[in-house]
Amino acid sequence: xxxxxxxxxxxAFYAAVEQRDHPEYRGRPVIxxxxxxxxxxxxxxxxxxxxxxxxxVRSAQxxxxxxxxxxxxxxxxxxxxxxxxxxxxxMGILSGFTDLVEPVSVDEAFLDVTGCRRLFGPGEVIARKLxxxxxxxxxxxxSVGVATNKFxxxxxxxxxxxxxxxxxxxxxxxxxxAPLAIGRLWGIGPKTExxxxxxxxxxxxxxxxxxxxxxxxxxxxxxxxxxLLACGIDDRPVSAGTGCRSxxxxxxxxxxxxxxxxxxxxxxxxxxxxxxRLRAEGVRARTVxxxxxxxxxxxxxRRRSLAEAVDTAEAVFPVALDxxxxxxxxxxxxxxxxVTASGLEPGGGQRxxxxxxxxxxxxLAEAADDIVRRFGARAITRGSLLGGKEGA
Amino acid sequence: MKFTVTRNxxxxxxxxxxxxxxxxxxxxxxxxxxxxxxxxxxxxxxTDLDVTIRCGCPARVDAxxxxxxxxxxxxxxxxxxxxxxxxxISLLENDWVELRxxxxxxxxxxLPKDNFPTIPETGPVVAYIPGSLLRSMIQxxxxxxxxxxxxxxLNGALVALLPDQIRMVATDGHRLALVxxxxxxxxxxxxxxxxxxxxxxxxxxxxxxxQDSMVEFGRDDNNLFFGVGSKRLxxxxxxxxxxxxxxxxxxxxxxxxxxxxxxxxxxIRRAAVMSDEKxxxxxxxxxxxxxxxxxxxxxxxxSREELEVEYEGEALQIGFNPVYLLDFxxxxxxxxxxxxxxxxETQGLLRPVGSSDLDYQYVVMPMKL
Numbered sequence: 001x002x003x004x005x006x007x008x009x010x011x012a013f014y015a016a017v018e019q020r021d022h023p024e025y026r027g028r029p030v031i032x033x034x035x036x037x038x039x040x041x042x043x044x045x046x047x048x049x050x051x052x053x054x055x056x057v058r059s060a061q062x063x064x065x066x067x068x069x070x071x072x073x074x075x076x077x078x079x080x081x082x083x084x085x086x087x088x089x090x091m092g093i094l095s096g097f098t099d100l101v102e103p104v105s106v107d108e109a110f111l112d113v114t115g116c117r118r119l120f121g122p123g124e125v126i127a128r129k130l131x132x133x134x135x136x137x138x139x140x141x142x143s144v145g146v147a148t149n150k151f152x153x154x155x156x157x158x159x160x161x162x163x164x165x166x167x168x169x170x171x172x173x174x175x176x177x178a179p180l181a182i183g184r185l186w187g188i189g190p191k192t193e194x195x196x197x198x199x200x201x202x203x204x205x206x207x208x209x210x211x212x213x214x215x216x217x218x219x220x221x222x223x224x225x226x227x228l229l230a231c232g233i234d235d236r237p238v239s240a241g242t243g244c245r246s247x248x249x250x251x252x253x254x255x256x257x258x259x260x261x262x263x264x265x266x267x268x269x270x271x272x273x274x275x276x277r278l279r280a281e282g283v284r285a286r287t288v289x290x291x292x293x294x295x296x297x298x299x300x301x302r303r304r305s306l307a308e309a310v311d312t313a314e315a316v317f318p319v320a321l322d323x324x325x326x327x328x329x330x331x332x333x334x335x336x337x338x339v340t341a342s343g344l345e346p347g348g349g350q351r352x353x354x355x356x357x358x359x360x361x362x363x364l365a366e367a368a369d370d371i372v373r374r375f376g377a378r379a380i381t382r383g384s385l386l387g388g389k390e391g392a
Numbered sequence: 393m394k395f396t397v398t399r400n401x402x403x404x405x406x407x408x409x410x411x412x413x414x415x416x417x418x419x420x421x422x423x424x425x426x427x428x429x430x431x432x433x434x435x436x437x438x439t440d441l442d443v444t445i446r447c448g449c450p451a452r453v454d455a456x457x458x459x460x461x462x463x464x465x466x467x468x469x470x471x472x473x474x475x476x477x478x479x480x481i482s483l484l485e486n487d488w489v490e491l492r493x494x495x496x497x498x499x500x501x502x503l504p505k506d507n508f509p510t511i512p513e514t515g516p517v518v519a520y521i522p523g524s525l526l527r528s529m530i531q532x533x534x535x536x537x538x539x540x541x542x543x544x545x546l547n548g549a550l551v552a553l554l555p556d557q558i559r560m561v562a563t564d565g566h567r568l569a570l571v572x573x574x575x576x577x578x579x580x581x582x583x584x585x586x587x588x589x590x591x592x593x594x595x596x597x598x599x600x601x602x603q604d605s606m607v608e609f610g611r612d613d614n615n616l617f618f619g620v621g622s623k624r625l626x627x628x629x630x631x632x633x634x635x636x637x638x639x640x641x642x643x644x645x646x647x648x649x650x651x652x653x654x655x656x657x658x659x660i661r662r663a664a665v666m667s668d669e670k671x672x673x674x675x676x677x678x679x680x681x682x683x684x685x686x687x688x689x690x691x692x693x694x695s696r697e698e699l700e701v702e703y704e705g706e707a708l709q710i711g712f713n714p715v716y717l718l719d720f721x722x723x724x725x726x727x728x729x730x731x732x733x734x735x736x737e738t739q740g741l742l743r744p745v746g747s748s749d750l751d752y753q754y755v756v757m758p759m760k761l
Binding site: 164306307308349350351352353 | 517538539540563564566567568635641672673713737739755757758759760
């Protein structure tokens, strides 16, 4: 049966929430991200309002560059607690239409409404209804793409932002994608894009026209998958379960640091945050990845797979530290550290033969989780982190 | 330095040292073996700084001397030379080594011995263990050692030499293999407990080979020593506290199943094909006279198979990691095994039925289904 998939993407989410809550920011360029410190700030732009985009400000841009482009903007630090509360309200509205809601991030989700077309009408009608509810109840706007699969829906939602609704009729996916630049395909970065362009493949349609075999020869392992996407074919299901494939945290230091103790403590703090989220989502990770960026921006990642799936800082931290020791040399100035857990699997499963130590770690961790839930992230920390870490 | 050895005796020794040499060592000299010619003998040593092996073979020595040669390269050359050939090796200037055998002629880059790590001295022998016994004990426990390097104290097997028995235990925290044998150990005057790293166990197996000679065992504060004939294995002691394994050996398992080993192993393998890729569990359902094995996964489908077993008791279901069960099935070496369980939450105990004089127990923690 033909599926109907919606991709719902909140417009400039963090900035929009701030503009909604602070009428004085409306109509002004709002930039949510790191502290710009008069242009000397570090870190990046998380989101910016459409007013800011007119100045050339983009998300993931260094905050110093944003400051240069738009010195008169309203610069705000992200209030994640507020955004995640609003995000919960958005997801709540979405789940009023179907159980099959797959949140991709705080401001983005896929919906499979195939089964509720008889109840609510065709995809386009459902999209109008949910946009209307988001606007009426939350005073925010969302762009929605409607298509027969996730990929096409996602491309569609992005096409007429902000406050857009784009419907791709069944059977017209390939035609819809054909004129788009090749870089729109998931998994094609700037380098691959340049390489393909040099070969005369600049649009999605041109890639589709190559055929599967040629695409695989050009693009290696992922060629066939990319070719299928280019043809508008994507059979990935919308999964309402734990949608995220990895859980990670990273921090850019205020000033590059070579202080081993401080770096170590930052890793411990990041490991703690990652482990806490693993437990919160009821999953365990089999792989720990360290991201390590030096002051000259050379970035290395190192990963290690574990024999056992883990969900405590006691298990994540030693691995992260060991990977770090493999990269760090005395005197090396570090700009950014990140810890990511992936290879997620459902918690539980294998029981432990010697539970005392791990169970004690876990019990302690659970008690700490409870304190954080009730009193916030600053309510409890490790003694070794007092004063020594980098606020993420 | 100049000596002549037979290709076969040198090949034996080179074969033995390959396992110790680290394939990816960042310290170049550790890829080399120390070669020392003196009197009528060639001594060879290899080390990765944790495990060191010393062996050698008779040689006709024309000039005494020492150097170090790439273990891998020398092995590759020697194994390709014809069976029964003689090999003449001599040290040239600039630390090169010349190797001649029949019409073959090599010049090999070597490294001076000065940078080779100091080989630890072997301490006094404190016990003698029959080689065949040590071999079967290692074979029955080694697979249960954890693969996770960060669980340091589980990275090896515990060997306990007690006044009336010898015992070896290994675990990864999910299952535990324990093998023991009642005997008086020659040479032993005080109880000894040592953690032997996995790599050392592998090398001990090679050292013993298929022979039944006595293995000399010694230790000091830092190292363990194993000797077979003139060969010596020196291993750093694995530090850390091995868990209190005796506490987890179940004593109250009151439901007993007797199953034929091979059919059980085959059934587990067939059922496991359909186990969830991440959870990797199979379900064992015991009913009077039958064991039903099943597995399912949302992506793949499901499997079910019935096996006749000896079982009288209430119906019970328990989940296990099939790999853990198969490890025991492969190691137990008897036609029949027993599985005892209490309930679906606590550990099961597997044992060989009608076994030899080795007492073999295998404890497996179940999985939540």
